[in-house]
Amino acid sequence: MEFRYLGNSGLKISEITYGNWLTHGSQVENDIAAKCVRAALDEGISTFDTADVYANTAAEQVLGDALRGERRESLEIFTKVYHPTGPKGHNDTGLSRKHIMESINGSLTRLGTDYVDLYQAHRYDFETPLEETMQAFADIVRQGKALYIGVSEWTAEQIRAGHSLATELGFLLISNQPQYSMLWRVIEPEVIPTSEELGLSQIVWSPVAQGVLTGKYKPGAEPPAGSRATDEKGGANMISRFMNDEVLSGVQKLQPIAAEVGLSMAQLAVAWVLQNKNVASALIGASRPEQVSENVQAAGVKLDDAILTKIDDALGGLAERDPRLTKSPETRLV
Structure with a gap:
């Protein structure tokens, strides 16, 4: 495992971050989830990402239980706040001071830790003054409940x-957590240049495009039984944008490129996002321990310009690059 600095901070994180968005507390039994976390630790992953909204707080509890007994100083634990949690009442969502302060305490209890290394605004909140949100984050940092602050899916302007x-309030905003893959490149025109200027890194999610870049979905064929594309509760709606024959045919052209560099297609996809110098880490999830062991092989891989050009040629104009697709809900629906 290799490590990179997160933004212009002194914090180093593993190039591969283990995330538990669609698995822990919902799709995977707790004992399997614990084995996946153990596999991540065994492979040298030190960085773990979750959110209070995942499985309506259950994912944080599962991760906390799985990490119990590990040396806290050797881990980087990240979580997020914004989306509705608990009974989803009128103040159980957003980035108000009330919701942030209550949410950090709940997250720390479930995770079994006195602090998180990174606390992230899961989306931008149009209904709360940004000054209120950032003041709450500043207070959490001063209280020692979070060491650093990040955001997720914010536009360059935000x-x-x-x-x-x-900066005015005296704390560091060091990261953004966007979707990024060979097929979803909307952060490249605006978010990445702005982040480089201001000293933020990207912690990217879905580097394999919800599984599409593994090559398991074939043009003209039904999705494999039990795959994400068939699971209405596990991301079928999100993956649908890629589920057309033009995209799937383009993805199949990546197979010989992956073989040329001795990687699986999934490993190639993860390695590709890590070639971007503004990307500090790629988030991977797993429903089986062996998936962790496979994807972690992308850490430290260097793809030369010729390979990157072949990838671009294979996918042609299939990648989405419109920066306007980076957006948060205009209203907080509960």
Whole structure:
């Protein structure tokens, strides 16, 4: 495992971050989830990402239980706040001071830790003044409940405004957590240049495009039984944008490229996002321990310019690059 600095901070995180979005507390039994976390630790992963909304707080509890007994100082534990949790009442969502302060305490209890290394605004909140949100984050940092603050799926303009307030309030905004893959490149035109200027890194999710870049979905064929594309509760709606023959045919062209560099297609996809110097870490999830062991092989891989060009040629104009697709809900629905 290799490690990279997160933004312009002194915090190092593993190039591969283990995340438990669609698995822990919902799709995978707790004993299997614990084995996946153990596999991550055995492979040298030190960074773990979750959120209070995942399985309506259950994912944090599962992760906390799985990490219990590990040396806390050797781990980087990240979580997030914004989406509705608990009974999803009128104040159980968003980035108000009330919700943030209550949410950090709940997250720390479930995770079994006194602090998180990174606390992230899961989306931008149009209904709460940004000054209120950033003041709450500043207070959490001063209280020692979070060491650093990050955001997720914020636009370049929102990142710039948040960074300015964080600087005024005396704390560091060091990261953004966006979707990023060979097929979803909307952060490249605006978010990445702004982040490089201001000293933020990306912690990217879905580097294999919800499984599409593994090559398991074939053009003209039904999705494999039990796959994400068939699971209405596990991301079928999100993956649907890629489930057309044009995209799937393009993805199949990556197979010989992966073979040329001695990687599986999934490993190639994860390695590809890590070639971007502004990416500090790629988030992977798993429903089986062996998936962790496979994907972690992408750490430390260097793809030369010729291979990157072949990938671009294979996918042609199939990748989405419109920066307007980076957005948060205009209203907080509960």
